[in-house]
Amino acid sequence: MLVTRSLRKSPFGTTLPARPGGYAGTMTEPQPGIRPPAGPRPHPVPALAIRGLAKRFGGKIAVDGISLDVPAGSFYGIVGPNGAGKTTTLSMATGLLRPDFGTALVHGVDVWARPLEATKLMGILTDGVRLFDRLTGEQLVSYAGLLRGMDKDVVSARVAELLAALDLSADAGTLVVDYSAGMTKKIALASALIHAPRLLVLDEPFESVDPVSAANIRDILDRYVESGGTVIVSSHVMDLVQRMCDHVAVVAGGRLLAAGTVEEVRAGASLEDRFVQLVGGRSRTEGLEWLRTF
Template sequence: MSSEHVTSPPAPALSIRGLGKRFGDKIAVNGISLDVPSGSFFGLVGPNGAGKTTTLSMATGLLRPDAGTVAIHGVDVWSEPLKAKSSLGVLADGVRLFDRLSGRQLVTYSGLLRGMDRETVATRTEDLLRVLDLQEAADKLVVDYSAGMTKKIALATALIHSPRVLVLDEPFEAVDPVSAANIRDILSDYVGHGGTVIVSSHVMDLVQRMCTHVAVIAGGNLLAAGTVDEVRAGESLEDRFVSLVGGRGTNEGLSWLHTS
């Protein structure tokens, strides 16, 4: 009697179970459970104040949850933080950088903090500065960067150690169209070679074009999750998002705007 070798499916890149967070009387995240498949380009979408940033902050170890668990490739973020975070690259929204360093110094510092050898850090830093079109600004202080340049140098610090999972909170906000296209190419190539990208956004067209999977969050609750086609259910993602989230206003009462 022969026994077949059965391989178990790979652990999700990110596994969230019962994640919750409250700020005073406000429930910011209400017991969310979600799996992000390994090798996916996963979009987390929702209106402003939906709980996207709070969810991602807890998922990446930046904010301690009140309830629930988070695992990165099967490693618990809160019981084994160093092991879990070693495979994470994070571009957090609104977190201050060490902006009194130059761009080159900041990316170099990020690599050395990860325990990489100086030669590898130097090579990868120059590669990232070139690909992100930051070579001319490499020796300027980050505090003097534009919003778009700051976003790009923060992305470089998230990529320097070649993480297995990239978590990017609004990575295209304030980024010019040419740089945005460049970043999309980098991320698509990264996913094509086995990486996982989790990106939060409220730009539905961008998510529909880039992502393989999507989750919709509103009011701290998970409203839908699955492949992009499953979630949009035959509609555009934007129309499906509006029908799920609600709150669409009318323009009644603005007749004074009519010029003819």
């Protein structure tokens, strides 16, 4: 479950050239250093099961056949360089972008066959979409709750608690359009949490969030995972993922390079070094001599 093999053939029939990290698109053996898991699985039904998701935008293949199991109760990090296909994969897994190939199951519910059922189980923070920002922060989070058909009193109680937890109470009545980037991120997170989902999918949740708020959010997420929830975060801050997550998947060029527990994937090295090794693309540091001549 925790080991991923690259597909023999991508849905688009492409093959990737060998990478400096030792990865080749047609490889069928597990990555060195990643061993099959030992012991019984804690939850038989994964919180999110992705099978062969693929998406092409015009001539560009954004996601080239990704399969992944996110165990229930895990804190799962998805890392990858810019343009790796993280956002596209998560959009397809959460029902926002229809895949060209593949399926996604949330706690066994097919996202694309039974979308209304699947969205009930998920809370989604999407990167790069707008919010209804002419509402006040309080109104926006309540709106997200009411759209889910929640009870009015429950919504208003939860909104107050969420805003307090995310340090937004003082700005609850301010229009979201006047929020800073970090505050906007936090209010979007609150909108994703309001209905107490079983699975949280957070795309770049810590971008432009200040360190204190980020620590608060981490606490909230840790407690959420402790009580049985599942969190998927995408990020390119390796330190954060290594500290916060128990599982990690490395995505690059629209493909899955490695997946498993953080210990398995990093194989003794730091996650960042392992990531660079897997993804490749580190340029030699020779050259740029002129930069030292001032």
